[in-house]
Amino acid sequence: MSFINYSSREINCKIVYYGPGLCGKTTNLQFIYSKTNPELKGKMISLATETERTLFFDFLPLALGEIRGFKTRFHLYTVPGQVFYDASRKLILKGVDGVVFVADSQIERMEANLESADNLRINLREQGYELEKIPYVVQYNKRDLPNAAPLQEMRRLLNPLQVSEFEASANVGKGVFETLKAVAKGVLTDLKKLGR
Amino acid sequence: MVDTQLVMYDEDYRKILGVLQRLARDANAKGIFLVDKNGQLVAETGEMRGIDSTSLASLTAGSVAATGGLAKIIGEEEFPIHFHQGQRDNLHITLVGGRVILVVVFDERSSLGLVRLRVKKAGAELAHVFEEMQKRAERAQASGAASPFAEITDDDIDNLFSE
Numbered sequence: 001m002s003f004i005n006y007s008s009r010e011i012n013c014k015i016v017y018y019g020p021g022l023c024g025k026t027t028n029l030q031f032i033y034s035k036t037n038p039e040l041k042g043k044m045i046s047l048a049t050e051t052e053r054t055l056f057f058d059f060l061p062l063a064l065g066e067i068r069g070f071k072t073r074f075h076l077y078t079v080p081g082q083v084f085y086d087a088s089r090k091l092i093l094k095g096v097d098g099v100v101f102v103a104d105s106q107i108e109r110m111e112a113n114l115e116s117a118d119n120l121r122i123n124l125r126e127q128g129y130e131l132e133k134i135p136y137v138v139q140y141n142k143r144d145l146p147n148a149a150p151l152q153e154m155r156r157l158l159n160p161l162q163v164s165e166f167e168a169s170a171n172v173g174k175g176v177f178e179t180l181k182a183v184a185k186g187v188l189t190d191l192k193k194l195g196r
Numbered sequence: 197m198v199d200t201q202l203v204m205y206d207e208d209y210r211k212i213l214g215v216l217q218r219l220a221r222d223a224n225a226k227g228i229f230l231v232d233k234n235g236q237l238v239a240e241t242g243e244m245r246g247i248d249s250t251s252l253a254s255l256t257a258g259s260v261a262a263t264g265g266l267a268k269i270i271g272e273e274e275f276p277i278h279f280h281q282g283q284r285d286n287l288h289i290t291l292v293g294g295r296v297i298l299v300v301v302f303d304e305r306s307s308l309g310l311v312r313l314r315v316k317k318a319g320a321e322l323a324h325v326f327e328e329m330q331k332r333a334e335r336a337q338a339s340g341a342a343s344p345f346a347e348i349t350d351d352d353i354d355n356l357f358s359e
Contacts, residue, residue, distance in 0.1 A: 003202045003236040004345075007209035011345075012236045042250045047258075056262070059235075059254045065356045067348060072356065075235060075254065091261040095234030181357050188353045191345045 001095045002191060010071045013187045014095055015180075018120045019102035020112035021053070021081035024141040027170040028102060029060045029076055032180060035173065036062060054080040057092050064184060074184055081116065090123045098135035098187040099124075100179055102170075103158050105140050105148035113158055135186025137164045139179045144169040201333065202232060202295075208329055209239060215321045216241045223314035224306035226285065229299040230292075230322070231256045238296060252299070256289065260297050279308065290315050293323035295330070 003012040017025040026046065033044045042061035049055050058078040063071060079089040101120060103113045121131050138159045142148060151167065159165050164182045168175025204212075216228045220242045227244030231237055235257035237249050260278070267275050278289040288300040288311045298319060300311050 001201050001234060003232055003234070003238075004204070005209070005238075006203070006205045014234055014236075043248055045251055045254065056258060059251070059258075061250045061254075067352050067356060068345070070345075087265055088262070091258070091265055094261060095232075185353050185357070188345075188348065188356075189350075192348055193346075 002097050002187070004070075008071075009069055010073055011067070011191065012073045012075065013097040013184075013191075014075045014077065015098045015100065015183055015187065016092055016096045017076065017078040017100045017102055018089075018116065019081055019141075020104055020109060020116040021083070023081060023102045023104035023109070023113070023116075024168075024170040025078035025081060025102050026052075026054055026058050028100075028139075028141075028168075028176050028179070029058050029078055031170055031173045031176045032062065032076065033060055035177070040064075053082065054078055055085075056080060056088050067188065072184075072188065074187075076180075083115070086119065086123075089119070090126060093123055093127050093129075096124075096127075096129070096134070097190070098183045099131075099137075100183050101136070101138045101158070102141050102168075103138065103154060105142045105154065106145055107147050107149040110149060110154075110157065113154075117158055132161060135183055135190055136161070137166065137179055137182045137186065139166045139168050139170075139175060141168045141170050141175075143167045143174075144172075202236075202329070203333055204238065204329065208325060211325050212239050212322065213241060215318050215325070219300070219314055219318040222318075223300060223302065223311045225300045225302045225311065226305075227301040229253065229256070229301075231297045231299060233257055233260065233291075233295060233297060242301070244301060256297055256299055260289065260291065277312075288312070288315060290319055292319045293326045295326050296322065298322065 017028055019025050040063045045059040047056035060076040062074045064074060077092050079092045124131055140154050166175045166179045170176050216239055220228050225242060227242030229249060229252060230239045231253040235254040237253035240249050264274050276291045280287040285301055285303050290298045292298050302311055
């Protein structure tokens with residue numbers, strides 16, 4: 001839930017990157033971090049295991065500029081993708097303003113994508129949200145890999161709501177900022193209506 | 197249940213900061229931070245200027261959320277007070293009004309007992325301020341008042357991204 005601070009004239013919003021294990025959620029954040037001016041970003045925090053798998057969440061605070069005299073601040077979070085971290089995933093979704101679903105394009109990960117998309121819907125509902133009603137975009141990551149599934153197929157399986165979608169190769173940054181912009185835009189547009 | 201949006205005006209902020217500053221003095225604390233349950237920093241005071249309070253806020257919220265999850269597993273509603281003891285500095289974390297988290301950093305100049313005592317009073321005052329803010333937000337929503345950002349145009353949003 002966004003936090004509007006008239007005292008410091010700031011709008012704070014929370015965006016969560018969701019998706020199956022190893023789909024590239026953390027890589028998205030790392031690329032954003034590496035390409036953002038130091039004065040616009042805070043420290044990136046990764047609560048990860050020794051093998052760099054996300055254990056709880058990654059966190060990246062980002063300032064996107066001013067809108068009508070208010071500084072817009074976005075807090076980007078990733079969830080741990082591995083199936084057994086479900087309890088942690090639910091916690092990260094609390095107070096979310098917008099969601100990015102990062103899908104792994106590799107054909108053998110399609111089942112994991114579907115499972116994670118279902119899991120997102122269930123966990124959102126537990127927090128009182130409907131996927132249809134929150135700003136939501138889909139990213140097809142790892143498009144550069146030779147075993148990537150056809151786009152049409154992914155679209156049919158993973159984007160039934162036909163929300164904005166982006167092809168990406170997060171490791172080289174392709175599609176990363178396009179995805180972020182789309183979800184941030186959705187969140188700000190949503191701010192126009194107070195109280196969903 | 198989805199909470200209503202948190203909207204803090206200058207007068208709210210001044211009230212909140214007043215409570216925090218008094219608490220810092222009364223509890224002999226090094227630093228006080230008030231964090232929204234979703235990880236946004238609401239206010240801070242004390243001598244710990246320059247520390248990364250954005251990260252502190254996000255990690256506090258994560259930690260409280262995780263402990264809340266643990267509480268539910270063992271059949272508790274929540275653990276409203278957390279205490280972390282360090283070699284020099286200690287953290288005292290309390291949930292206030294189910295909505296915000298009060299973080300007190302203190303060292304050997306204070307004690308757990310003193311902090312606990314002072315936090316109790318300050319917590320009640322803060323809960324009252326947030327209740328008022330909540331009521332006002334609900335009234336605004338019920339009366340169908342326009343969002344303060346209703347006038348944002350698509351162009352405003354596009355301009356943010358035109359680099």
